[in-house]
Amino acid sequence: MTLLGEFALWISLPVAAWGVILGYAGGRTQRGDLVLSAERSIYAVFGLLILASLGVGAAFLGDKFEYWYIASYSNRNLELFYKVTGLWAGQRGSLLFWALLLGLFSSICVFTNRNKNREFMPYVAGVLQTILLFFIVVLLFADVNPFERLDFVPADGQGLNPQLQNYWMTIHPPTLYLGFTSFTIPFAFAVAALLNGRLDARWIQLTRRWILTSWLFLSVGIVFGMRWAYEELGWGGYWFWDPVENASLLPWLTATAFLHSIQIQENRGMLKVWNMSLVLMTFLLTIFATFLTRSGLIESVHSFAQELKIAYIFLSFMGATLAACVVLILYRLPQLRTENQIESFLSRESAFLFNNLLLLGAAFSVMWGTMFPLISEGITGQQISVGPPFFEKVNFPIGLVLLALVGIGPVIAWRRATKRNLQKNFATPVAVGLFTGVALWILGARHELALVTWSISAFVLTVIFTEFWKGTKARARIEGEGHVLAFFHLITRNRRRWGGYMVHIGFVMMCIAFAGAAYNTDSRFNVQPGDVVEVASPFGHTYQLTYEGLSMTLNRGQRNLLWQAIATVSVAQDGDPKGILTTEKRQYTNRNTQPMTEVGIRSIVQEDLYLILSALNDPAGAVRADPDAQGIDLQVLIKPLVGWIWLGCLMLAIGTIIALWPSVDRTRVATEAPKSEPATAGAG
Amino acid sequence: MTLYLGVALVAAAVVLFILQPVVRGLHASLEREDDELTETEARKRVALLALRDVEYDFLSGKLDEDDYRSLKAELTAEALAALEADEAAKAGRRVPAGARQMVATTGGADDDGVAGAASDTPPGGAGAEEALEAEIARMRGALRGSGVCPSCAYSNEEGSRFCSACGHALADTVTA
Incomplete structure (x- = not known):
């Protein structure tokens, strides 16, 4: 075989x-x-x-x-x-x-x-x-x-590799690959449109479902990777701006930009060159991500290979594709002229355009930060890594403005919105946002960035829920349906619109969760069996953790384990027993790796309690099952709102599936026929 | 031996499968479907849908009256231009000899239409405007049939009685 x-x-x-x-x-x-x-x-x-x-x-x-x-x-x-x-x-x-x-x-x-x-x-x-x-x-x-x-x-x-012996690691790469590979179809249609000269929005309509499918796999794949890092790498984080994480984020950013900008082409016949460029860019970035992951060019936790021949082949292919597509776009430039112009700064088109610029800005900064170590090595001979602070400084503000745009988009009219109406429509959501900020401040939240994120999130959610509420109410009144039924029908009758809103809700949920990281706590204790340690949660309650002891398993044979040290900890919340958590050190027989850590996680709605067995006081004694060698270093993390990342992702997935379910918008037709009006810059 | 036999079988099957169309002259269609909208038809439809969008934005409080009126005047002009272009294209298809000239005329009207939009007066005189109104009414009827809401342009499932976006009654207008 x-x-x-x-x-x-x-x-x-x-x-x-x-x-x-x-x-x-x-x-x-x-x-x-x-x-x-x-x-x-x-x-x-x-x-x-x-x-x-x-x-x-x-x-x-x-x-x-x-x-x-x-x-x-x-x-x-x-x-x-x-x-x-x-x-x-x-x-x-x-x-x-x-x-x-x-x-x-x-x-x-x-x-x-x-x-x-x-x-x-x-x-x-x-x-x-x-x-x-x-x-x-x-x-x-x-x-x-x-x-x-x-x-x-x-x-x-x-x-x-023991790090890869994890459930999430077996589904994370295939999901991402599904996203990467399925994006090839929209790319193929775009190139076909350039070659056969049919440059209206037809290729976009034909591939809209492919684009959404690909975007869904990319989003879910990235979150699966976060989940793997969170559970398996044992640092308590889910995102470290690692080159390979960044590599999967890059096509996601440009694909997200593309998903939004095609709506302008469909509705207004604008941004044709821009959309062509975005589809090309996203496709190249999926290849780039594969290349970065699988060539070992940049050292990172993901790169397990070290070969250079493949790097040259990949780079030549990407260069040739880029060159061919640029030539094709230039050749077709006269037919890619925009049919309309943006009429007002205050319009949904300009909000979309702004969203695109921000996403591209984020993509550029991530690209720069990822490639910087290589560039610096090429020029100075020394690898200088930029690290998370760079990415966070650049991308947090961009993320916040994007978040705000999610709320502004639905309320702003196509072509040109009226200031007075904007004020009217925004009054309540802005008030809710400000109120949320003040209320959280009074409740003791002092971290500015988190407060801003939560206020904007409250604003966005108010806007979206108002849209849902208005629609449901109208439908319930006219159809005489109950509100639940009316809500259900509302979504099923215009999946593209309401599915999109649900994706936005998922995104907001994730942003709220990301901001929760501002309140992470991290305490370390050296404990002996019977010791009780107390850790306070930012939500006001206190955990009492009793270290019960260490159990050692040797040569179990399964899973290539040499030994496995399991620390058992009883958890109580404000004196209420909540069961036990275990955290482990594992030594695998193969690959001469350091002992691996398995963490213990207890999730409740508002936070995760995250236990790490960071070190054994006396590893040799513990392996001999010496009763005096049970002391450990226990690291206790409290991670507020982390669970909402996974819930937000679920919401985002449901929304996307609703939006791409067949029979959506069969009648939506895009702009056609080049007009003879003078063209503005096509890429504008 | 079995291995090489297997490989030979696989290779032979593949070669037969991909060469058959060329050898036997089997042709895949390369034609565009007939039921697809032509470019001018699609453009006309987009212009009319844009009119509906503006109405929806106005009704849902996202546009105020002044903007709504001026936008509507502009879009009406655009729709008119699109309509004329479509008619010219149809005429062009019917009378191939005169097609080039008709299209050229349409191009002019198109430009005027856009220019006219700025002055808020749809070009083409009263007759053309009447034609546009009739066309809009016809399009509305067609849109209704396909489940698109005549009030807000949202696409409802076929057979819907009310629009899921704005609640506008769809069923009673079918008979209208």
Whole structure:
């Protein structure tokens, strides 16, 4: 099976190349037979990639350590679950997995469009196949072939990095990859539009659902990564502005900008060049993110590989794509002229435009901060890392203005809003926001940034809930429905609009939670069994934590564990027993790693209690199960509002699914036909 | 041996599958569908939907009366231009010989339409304005049929009796 997979990968190379040539040739000559052949080649490549992936899977399950990839990421003792997910545990498998997902989405795209949108499909097939070809070339020729064999057969593999042996880590990369790869479809349609000259908003309408799907996977994938960091890395944080975290944030920022700016093109026929640029930028950033994650170019907790050949191949591909798209956009510039102009600074268009500028500003700063260590190394020979303070200083203000815009958008009219009406519509929400700020201040909250965030959040939520309330009330009155039913119908009858609002509510919930980090507490204690420590929560209550003792398990055999020290802590809140929490140190047999920490988390609505076994007083004694060696360093963190990040993400996901559910806005039609009015700068 | 047989089978199947269209002359369609709106039709529709949007913004208190009136005058002018362009395009399709000239005329009217918008007077004289009103009424009827609210332009499910965005009655207007 593994050998068959290896051959399948080789066969896919000429098939993909054939598809590239026939796709473009078919589009150019308008020959349906060539196009059909190109489309079929996409299905064929997908099938071959399935065979290749099954080959890798079979090698994992069969413990075939003669393959470098299996020997490096698995061993006999590894749990079955991690063997099955081994395909994306390391760089080589991940790249194959990327190609596989791209093959899947390409096939879905070709299949769903087999009878429609035919004028786009030759070039769409050509573009998709080009990107597939690129990944196949990388897999076969960039020293990252997952089927590469060793000269000898090791008795056992090195096993999986213990940090990756976590539930979230098995679903975080695939989710992100789903987001990255599905964005290729809108990109392919954009390029097809540039090639066939159909430059109205049609390509946007056709790919709106793909864009939303991709955005959903990206958002959820990023949050899964945060959850993994929070649970597994044991520092108590969920975001560290790590290069690879940033790399996944970059396409999210530009995709978010794109989601908003396409609405201006649909409604007003503006920003055509801008949208083309955003889709190109987002696509390149998804490739860039893959490249950064999987090339080890920048050292970070995610980068487990150190190869440079692949870096050159990736950079050349990105450079060539960028150059080709810029040339195409310049060539089509006359047809990409804007049909309208922004009429007033006070209008929804300008709010959207401002939102775009802020998102791009954030993306640029994140890009700069991420690349700075490399640039500084290139120039001065020394890596200077900018660290979280830089990112926070730049992105917090941008985030706050974006947050405020979420509230301003719904109330401001298209074209030009009237000041007096704005004042009228904003009076209540602004009052609620100010009241929230003052009330929290009176209650003892003193952190300015957090207070500002919460006030703006209250303002935004008031605006959105007012919109929901007005709609529900009107519907309940006219239809004579109960308010619950009216609310439900309100959402289902215009999913795009109300789903969007729900996404915004989710975003606000997450912002509220992020601001909660201003009130994190961090206390460290050295405790012996029976010791009780008290920790006060910012919400006023106090935790009494009793250290019950340490239990040691040796050589359990499972999960490659050498030993596992489990500290048990009884938790009481204001004297009320609330059960026990455990936190662990684990020493894995393989990879000579430092002992890993498993944290204990107790979540309630307002906060998480987060226990870290930071050190054993006497590790050697503890391993011998010496009763006098039970002392530990216990770190107790209180993380206010953290749970709301996950809830906010859930809300955001539900909203997005509502917005992209089929039968949304079938009748919405976008601007067409270039007008003969003088064009303003297309990118404006 | 089995392996090579398997590989050969896979390769043969792939080659047959992708070469068949070229060898046997199977063609995929490359035509744009007929049921899609033409460019001028779409533009006309957008102009009319923009009119509805402005009405919704006005009704929901986001625009005041003065702005609403001037915006409406501008949009009416735009809609008129779009309407003329669409009619010209249709005429052009019917009479190919005169098409070029008709389109050229439309281009002029288009520019005037935009320029006229600034002075708040829709161009084209009383007759054209009547035609526009008739077209708007017709579009409203069409929009109703497709579930788009005539009052606020929001797309409701087909068969809805009331608009989910503004509560405007949809059902009774179908017969109107």
